[in-house]
Amino acid sequence: MRIGRGLKVGAAIFVMSPVALGLLIIIFLVMSADDEGGGGDRSELTSGGLRIGEGAVPPQYASLIEKAANDCDAGLSPALLAAQLMQESGFNPRAGSPAGAQGIAQFIPDTWAAEGFDANGDGKASVWDPEDAIPSQGRMMCKLMKSAKKHPNYRGSPSELALAGYNAGWFRVVQFEGVPPKHWAKGETYNYVRIIMANVPKLTAPDDSAAESDSASGWALPVKAPLGTPYHQRGGMWSSGYHTGIDFPVPVGTTIKTAGPGTVVSAGPGGPYGNQVIIRHSDGMYSQYAHLSSLTVSAGQKIKAGQKIGLSGATGNVSGPHLHMEIRNSPAYGTDIDPLRYLRQHGVTV
Numbered sequence: 563m564r565i566g567r568g569l570k571v572g573a574a575i576f577v578m579s580p581v582a583l584g585l586l587i588i589i590f591l592v593m594s595a596d597d598e599g600g601g602g603d604r605s606e607l608t609s610g611g612l613r614i615g616e617g618a619v620p621p622q623y624a625s626l627i628e629k630a631a632n633d634c635d636a637g638l639s640p641a642l643l644a645a646q647l648m649q650e651s652g653f654n655p656r657a658g659s660p661a662g663a664q665g666i667a668q669f670i671p672d673t674w675a676a677e678g679f680d681a682n683g684d685g686k687a688s689v690w691d692p693e694d695a696i697p698s699q700g701r702m703m704c705k706l707m708k709s710a711k712k713h714p715n716y717r718g719s720p721s722e723l724a725l726a727g728y729n730a731g732w733f734r735v736v737q738f739e740g741v742p743p744k745h746w747a748k749g750e751t752y753n754y755v756r757i758i759m760a761n762v763p764k765l766t767a768p769d770d771s772a773a774e775s776d777s778a779s780g781w782a783l784p785v786k787a788p789l790g791t792p793y794h795q796r797g798g799m800w801s802s803g804y805h806t807g808i809d810f811p812v813p814v815g816t817t818i819k820t821a822g823p824g825t826v827v828s829a830g831p832g833g834p835y836g837n838q839v840i841i842r843h844s845d846g847m848y849s850q851y852a853h854l855s856s857l858t859v860s861a862g863q864k865i866k867a868g869q870k871i872g873l874s875g876a877t878g879n880v881s882g883p884h885l886h887m888e889i890r891n892s893p894a895y896g897t898d899i900d901p902l903r904y905l906r907q908h909g910v911t912v
């Protein structure tokens with residue numbers, strides 16, 4: 563089932579105005595904080611949960627990376643930036659390359675001249691200074707994420723497309739309508755994206771309480787029902803031009819369970835999505851459940867595999883009762899990835 567035309571209007575506002583989206587997130591935070599009687603869930607959205615220490619993110623760069631990601635209003639993941647730095651320089655601020663790339667984020671001089679800025683305000687934009695290079699990397703990746711989101715038909719998630727743009731230039735992403743293929747440039751960009759994406763979970767802190775149950779066996783469909791409208795079905799009723807999740811047509815009042823263990827980031831009204839729950843998982847990905855009639859969890863709460871989160875409904879803009887579910891790179895609208903592919907990677911048979 564499709565979300566009604568109202569979503570186009572509602573969601574178009576988010577797309578056109580990142581400030582509005584930011585405000586919405588703040589509203590969620592404030593609302594959740596009120597529900598909880600404290601602001602305990604704030605860190606869920608802003609810290610990004612980097613895994614810090616040997617073999618992971620060096621502690622001296624963690625807050626720079628988190629700030630660079632959180633300054634972006636396009637759903638940029640801190641772990642993605644960290645994995646990129648690991649691949650670019652192994653977190654070495656003095657790194658160089660035969661191609662002339664410099665510093666921890668491996669900018670070539672021309673790119674640094676265009677994208678680098680004096681983030682720490684010491685009067686000099688230095689490619690060798692992580693306090694300038696990491697925020698510049700974040701700003702450039704943020705721009706690339708925004709470009710990527712304008713092309714939902716390209717092959718690759720927004721994060722993958724942004725990485726490809728950083729490595730090969732956005733014009734190459736446009737040329738190939740996605741991540742450049744394996745055979746291009748000896749697979750350099752293809753492998754760059756593949757390696758970084760594979761390292762993102764390794765640089766993401768585990769959800770402490772959920773870590774042990776977060777295995778392939780802990781994942782399942784949120785409801786036992788046939789699939790309705792598939793992911794990426796195209797249509798003018800969606801602001802992005804395509805369906806950003808999958809639908810399960812079920813009667814109002816059907817029990818909805820989490821797809822996997824994690825922490826509730828928000829639980830409450832979500833505009834066109836009606837009553838919704840957004841859960842952050844230990845790999846830094848998020849799942850969203852929309853149009854619910856009632857919620858049985860609240861923000862900040864740890865959720866076990868298979869735990870009930872609410873009852874299905876027809877709240878928000880819908881043409882009939884159903885569960886709409888998304889998998890996202892961030893809590894924000896527009897960062898969706900293919901949910902079935904993600905669920906299958908977690909051992910769900912569907």
Ligand SMILES: [Zn+2]
Pocket residue numbers: 563564565791805807808809885886887
């Ligand atoms: Zn839907």
